Amino acid sequence: MTALNKSIEPGDSPDLTEERASGTFDTNAMAAVIYGSDKFAQRRREISEAISKIPELADSAPLPFLDRFGKVTEGSRKLSVILENIDKLIDPSSYEEGLHLYTEVMGMEGHPLALHEVMFIPALIAQASDEQQVKWLGRARRREIIGCYAQTEMGHGSNLRALETTATYSPETQEFILHSPTITSLKWWPGALGKSANWAVVVANLIIRDKNYGPHPFMVQLRDEDSHEPLPGITVGDIGPKMAFNGGDNGFLGFRNYRIPREYLLNRHAKVEADGRYVKPPHAKINHSAMIRVRSHMATGQGALLAHALVIAVRYSAVRRQGYLEDKSREVKVLDYQTQQHRLFPSIARAYAFIFCGFETIRLYDQLLIDVQNGNTSGMADLHALTSGLKSVVTYQTGEGIEQARMACGGHGYSMASYISEIYGVAIGGCTYEGENMVMLLQLGRYLVKSIEMIQNGKSRELGPMVAYLAENESEIDLNLGPNEYLKVFEYAARNQTWRATEKFQKLRNSGMSNEKAWNQASVELTRASRLHTRLYIMSTFINHVGSIVDQKVKGVLIDLLNVHVTYEVMDIGIYVQGLLSSNQMDLIRNQLYVSLETIRPNAVSLVDSFQISDMQLRSVLGRRDGNVYENLFKWAKSSPLNKTDVLPSVTQYLKPMMEKSKL
Numbered sequence: 001m002t003a004l005n006k007s008i009e010p011g012d013s014p015d016l017t018e019e020r021a022s023g024t025f026d027t028n029a030m031a032a033v034i035y036g037s038d039k040f041a042q043r044r045r046e047i048s049e050a051i052s053k054i055p056e057l058a059d060s061a062p063l064p065f066l067d068r069f070g071k072v073t074e075g076s077r078k079l080s081v082i083l084e085n086i087d088k089l090i091d092p093s094s095y096e097e098g099l100h101l102y103t104e105v106m107g108m109e110g111h112p113l114a115l116h117e118v119m120f121i122p123a124l125i126a127q128a129s130d131e132q133q134v135k136w137l138g139r140a141r142r143r144e145i146i147g148c149y150a151q152t153e154m155g156h157g158s159n160l161r162a163l164e165t166t167a168t169y170s171p172e173t174q175e176f177i178l179h180s181p182t183i184t185s186l187k188w189w190p191g192a193l194g195k196s197a198n199w200a201v202v203v204a205n206l207i208i209r210d211k212n213y214g215p216h217p218f219m220v221q222l223r224d225e226d227s228h229e230p231l232p233g234i235t236v237g238d239i240g241p242k243m244a245f246n247g248g249d250n251g252f253l254g255f256r257n258y259r260i261p262r263e264y265l266l267n268r269h270a271k272v273e274a275d276g277r278y279v280k281p282p283h284a285k286i287n288h289s290a291m292i293r294v295r296s297h298m299a300t301g302q303g304a305l306l307a308h309a310l311v312i313a314v315r316y317s318a319v320r321r322q323g324y325l326e327d328k329s330r331e332v333k334v335l336d337y338q339t340q341q342h343r344l345f346p347s348i349a350r351a352y353a354f355i356f357c358g359f360e361t362i363r364l365y366d367q368l369l370i371d372v373q374n375g376n377t378s379g380m381a382d383l384h385a386l387t388s389g390l391k392s393v394v395t396y397q398t399g400e401g402i403e404q405a406r407m408a409c410g411g412h413g414y415s416m417a418s419y420i421s422e423i424y425g426v427a428i429g430g431c432t433y434e435g436e437n438m439v440m441l442l443q444l445g446r447y448l449v450k451s452i453e454m455i456q457n458g459k460s461r462e463l464g465p466m467v468a469y470l471a472e473n474e475s476e477i478d479l480n481l482g483p484n485e486y487l488k489v490f491e492y493a494a495r496n497q498t499w500r501a502t503e504k505f506q507k508l509r510n511s512g513m514s515n516e517k518a519w520n521q522a523s524v525e526l527t528r529a530s531r532l533h534t535r536l537y538i539m540s541t542f543i544n545h546v547g548s549i550v551d552q553k554v555k556g557v558l559i560d561l562l563n564v565h566v567t568y569e570v571m572d573i574g575i576y577v578q579g580l581l582s583s584n585q586m587d588l589i590r591n592q593l594y595v596s597l598e599t600i601r602p603n604a605v606s607l608v609d610s611f612q613i614s615d616m617q618l619r620s621v622l623g624r625r626d627g628n629v630y631e632n633l634f635k636w637a638k639s640s641p642l643n644k645t646d647v648l649p650s651v652t653q654y655l656k657p658m659m660e661k662s663k664l
């Protein structure tokens with residue numbers, strides 16, 4: 001018989017083999033669903049295999065034992081090995097293959113090309129004119145230059161209108177003069193800016209004849225291409241250690257009347273003519289497109305991070321034995337405890353949901369990019385609202401899920417041997433970057449309020465498909481009918497909360513309060529509406545995606561997972577559905593959730609194995625594919641630099657004299 005879970009091998013922990021044998025579906029078929037096609041899932045496996053054959057691509061030491069300098073150096077070393085071997089490893093024209101290669105080899109601690117690939121090149125694609133692309137895009141793609149995206153300043157990140165860096169046009173010389181007038185105007189945070197990048201897309205206020213036209217993107221050379229020294233007029237450096245991404249060099253940047261040619265304003269959409277005439281872009285916020293792109297990709301990215309933590313926690317929970325259930329002769333796998341399942345399985349469902357929802361969001365972004373290139377910007381507001389809410393909800397829930405995964409691993413979860421804290425640090429960075437979560441929830445809040453105002457003004461028919469439910473009346477709910485009924489429960493909650501929050505805002509405003517004050521006083525309620533609306537979107541894309549799956553065994557287990565998702569999510573928002581569901585109905589849902597946890601239990605390990613995250617990529621002793629945790633945990637501890645000698649110099653120098661003194 002062919003094993004359904006392709007990851008069973010001799011020498012594996014019998015506990016994990018038992019788990020894999022109980023799986024009811026083919027993990028390669030599930031991987032094809034997770035990665036969008038059988039072809040790409042297969043390519044991922046081939047790339048991982050090819051990587052494992054090049055020993056120089058392996059970490060030279062477990063990353064947690066390296067200091068900051070070691071991490072930054074290790075990133076650049078591995079990058080150079082990747083680039084020497086790239087044609088053997090991937091199709092260099094495939095973004096997805098490249099992402100997999102980088103993620104596996106470089107890990108998630110940051111590297112010199114992260115922002116080059118994620119923001120610099122996409123900004124050039126979206127914002128550089130055809131002519132400018134000829135000049136820079138090829139060079140960037142060939143990595144002749146390393147770029148970053150420098151927008152945030154020490155004093156301002158969220159409020160882009162208050163950025164202080166100026167780019168003043170000089171018609172006499174046809175140049176822009178970049179200047180940082182204050183300490184707070186220093187660019188602060190951009191990834192790879194500090195030490196690696198020699199070029200940047202810099203966002204600065206465009207000033208023409210004393211008039212401020214707001215933030216615009218400029219292509220700026222920062223360092224000499226031969227010596228890599230900063231150019232005169234540029235102050236640049238690293239901002240120091242962070243919660244995570246310590247293999248990366250997030251940086252600061254200041255300009256002292258630094259001149260760039262007129263042609264260096266990225267001018268696909270907005271232009272400055274030689275005489276200083278400003279040509280407006282087709283949409284006021286078109287310069288924000290690099291951010292919309294990253295936000296559109298964040299649901300899959302965060303789903304993948306959550307998946308990393310769950311692979312570790314679920315596999316470990318199947319080999320960790322502690323305490324007893326009925327059989328007192330052998331301790332039980334901790335995965336058999338209902339509390340452990342309740343802690344982990346809804347997060348497995350969320351990881352799948354985020355990935356599926358991410359596919360749909362990336363599709364919407366790709367369509368928008370085509371539309372915008374053809375001059376049609378009408379979809380921008382919808383996608384801005386959607387991705388603002390989505391990035392906020394997925395990053396927050398991913399952080400929650402990873403932290404639960406850490407606690408689910410007990411003491412060993414707290415050790416860097418689990419690697420979960422690194423994944424956590426990386427994931428929660430997403431709550432802040434690409435727009436602080438509260439700020440972005442309020443952007444969606446604006447859109448929801450406007451939607452309600454359209455309904456109030458008799459324009460319900462003009463509502464987009466994602467907010468049409470706000471105009472509907474609630475219907476009876478029959479919870480025995482499955483996920484679509486749960487969707488109606490969520491629609492009820494989101495609709496009710498959006499109306500309540502909007503009415504609160506309107507009431508305050510109508511009482512004579514200023515628009516801004518009324519908005520501020522309704523803002524907590526508005527963020528709640530945004531979260532419910534976004535969770536509804538995630539749930540509906542999960543349901544649609546599962547509906548489209550052909551492999552019946554895969555579909556069967558995803559329906560089980562969907563049942564975990566819908567029942568958990570509805571229990572989680574209980575306070576918002578009190579007017580709709582009776583306490584008997586809530587009890588029924590709670591029991592359905594407990595049953596669905598039991599149903600998913602035999603497939604738990606296969607569901608996380610299906611993410612097909614290699615041991616190299618996972619970098620976790622607890623999450624090893626073979627489950628041989630304990631002997632490797634001991635090996636890992638022994639490799640600690642502190643264990644190189646039995647007696648540390650700090651003992652000889654300080655502790656010994658202290659103890660000697662105490663003896664006197």
Ligand SMILES: CCCCCCCCCCCCCCCCC/C=C/C(=O)SCCNC(=O)CCNC(=O)[C@H](O)C(C)(C)COP(=O)(O)OP(=O)(O)OC[C@H]1O[C@@H](n2cnc3c(N)ncnc32)[C@H](O)[C@@H]1OP(=O)(O)O
Pocket residue numbers: 099103108114118119149151152157158159160161191285288289291292294300301304305380381384426432433434435436439443446447
């Ligand atoms: C398979 C996957 C494998 C994955 C592997 C996993 C490995 C993971 C490794 C992780 C690697 C991660 C790499 C890390 C990358 C990090 C990079 C980070 C980069 C950054 O952070 S760049 C800086 C980002 N900065 C921000 O986001 C700033 C946030 N602020 C804003 O965006 C704006 O200021 C604003 C949106 C809050 C407000 O903008 P503004 O002031 O201009 O506008 P107003 O408030 O006045 O609003 C006016 C109207 O304009 C609308 N609007 C605003 N923006 C847009 C837009 N983009 N499009 C359309 N419309 C927009 C508003 O809604 C207003 O409309 P209204 O009609 O008037 O209401």
Ligand SMILES: Cc1cc2nc3c(=O)[nH]c(=O)nc-3n(C[C@H](O)[C@H](O)[C@H](O)COP(=O)(O)OP(=O)(O)OC[C@H]3O[C@@H](n4cnc5c(N)ncnc54)[C@H](O)[C@@H]3O)c2cc1C
Pocket residue numbers: 115149150151152155156157158159188189190191245250429432433434435436437438439442
């Ligand atoms: C890991 C990481 C990588 C980054 N990479 C880059 C990069 O490559 N390029 C780049 O340009 N930037 C980058 N950034 C910067 C990032 O985009 C900003 O930090 C982010 O946009 C938040 O802005 P802020 O720091 O100004 O937060 P602030 O706006 O100062 O937030 C502080 C608090 O104020 C609240 N707040 C602010 N405004 C409002 C409001 N209007 N209503 C209600 N509450 C409000 C926030 O909710 C938050 O609680 C990165 C940041 C991190 C952490």
